[in-house]
Amino acid sequence: MVVTDVVAGILGLWIVxxxxxxxxxxxFAHWVHSAADWLSAWAHDLFTPSEGWLRTLFNYGIPAVLYLFVGHTLAGRLK
Incomplete structure (x- = not known):
């Protein structure tokens, strides 16, 4: 669960x-961006709105939420 929290935190930090x-x-900003790109590579260009902040929110926020959901669900089941 801690791993998914850290992953989601990195993605959220990049959005901010x-x-x-x-x-x-x-x-630091370059490292966070590189890490966030790698962690969300599967979701790049999932949505392509014209506004850059909205594109960033969707393409990094959705993976963050999914990582949290899957990680916490798996941790709960394993517990």
Whole structure:
């Protein structure tokens, strides 16, 4: 369960950094973006609205919610 929380946290952090217009050349922002891209690669361009913040919210937010749901469900079943 902790692993899925961390994964969802990274995805959520990237959404926040994007919406707040973080400097993409900053090492931390770059690392978070790279990690979020890798974690949500299966959902890239799932939705393609014209607004960048909405596209980011959908393409990174949906994987975050799914990771949380699946991770917590599996952890509950294993417990």
């Amino acid at each position: 950094l994007y919406v707040l217009d973080a400097n993409p050349s900053n090492d």
